[in-house]
Amino acid sequence: MSMRIDPQIKIDTAGIAMKIRKAAEKSLPEVTDHILKDTSQYVPYRSGTLDGSPEPPIYLGTKTEICWSTVYANYVYKGISKRGKPLKYNKHPHEKAVAEWCKRAKEIHLSDWNSTLNKSMREHFKNG
Numbered sequence: 637m638s639m640r641i642d643p644q645i646k647i648d649t650a651g652i653a654m655k656i657r658k659a660a661e662k663s664l665p666e667v668t669d670h671i672l673k674d675t676s677q678y679v680p681y682r683s684g685t686l687d688g689s690p691e692p693p694i695y696l697g698t699k700t701e702i703c704w705s706t707v708y709a710n711y712v713y714k715g716i717s718k719r720g721k722p723l724k725y726n727k728h729p730h731e732k733a734v735a736e737w738c739k740r741a742k743e744i745h746l747s748d749w750n751s752t753l754n755k756s757m758r759e760h761f762k763n764g
Contacts, residue, residue, distance in 0.1 A: 659756075660753075661697065663760055664693075664700050665693075665695075667749055670748070671741070678741050680712055680737070681730040686704060689704050689709065690702055713735060713736060715735025
């Protein structure tokens with residue numbers, strides 16, 4: 637005599653997705669701090685005003701926005717003066733200062749940021 641067993645497994649995918657989203661949202665401040673710390677060394681530095689000017693991060697769900705707020709931040713970021721000439725950056729004290737410092741920091745540090753995010757999300761997912 638054979639018995640047929642028909643197991644049914646139900647997975648609450650919506651609940652899991654919500655828990656992942658909450659873990660990501662809770663992880664953003666830690667990851668953003670890491671990004672700002674790593675990015676700072678690529679920000680051109682004359683008096684320190686630009687480097688010290690990021691606004692408090694804006695958290696948009698699972699995304700964050702970082703904005704340097706000096707009146708000249710945009711053209712310094714692009715590396716071109718108001719007159720259209722290329723900028724030369726002082727390398728002291730930031731030896732790695734470059735235009736588009738966020739892109740450069742991302743090229744170098746993205747894997748570290750992902751590690752920070754993964755570790756933080758695991759903790760928040762586990763602890764609710």
